[in-house]
Amino acid sequence: MSQVERAAEAEQTQTKYLGFWIYLMTDCILFASVFATYIVLRENTFGGPGGGELFDMPFVLIQTLLLLTSSFVCGLALLAARAHKKAAVIGWLIATFIFGAAFLVLELSEFIKLIGEGHGWQASAFLSSFFTLVGLHGAHIAVGLLWLVVIVWQIVHLGFTAGTTRRLTLFSLFWHFLDVIWICIFTIVYLMGVL
16 A cells, blocks of 8 residues: 555545544534423423432432443453454453443333333423433434444454444444433433432
8 A cells, every 4th residue: 555545544534533523513412402402391390290209310320330331341342452352342342232232221111111100201391301312312322232233243254454443433432422421411310300
């Protein structure tokens, strides 16, 4: 590969990273809009229960620990990838998937429980905004889990190429971003909801 080709490839890689950062910033705007909507509507319970009556904080704390642990092991996968330890990368990514999937199952079970008790998204503006915000985060987690399956498949079949390493790095950024969003949800929705 000539020096010109390497320079063009490096520029193309930097453009992909920039494009992904732009995507993350647009996602920040999306979440900021939904957070603002939730904050405006959180007191509009239509005579029904608010967060203090509905939220089970020990349950939410377990969710939080699962997601934070998934982010930690995702970071370990990235470190193992930089050391070209294929088995370790796959193992850490499988652990990331398991913790992320467990988080998503708990989130869905919370939704099912609330809906089963008659506290669905249509019951009040507060619940509409709650389901929208937390559900949007859950949808991102689901997409991330699918992305993770594709990355594991690529690493198993293609090994460590520039493309697979770049995709793993971008996935890691995305996954850590979702952790930051969850910490905001945990604080603004759950903690402030029970105080």
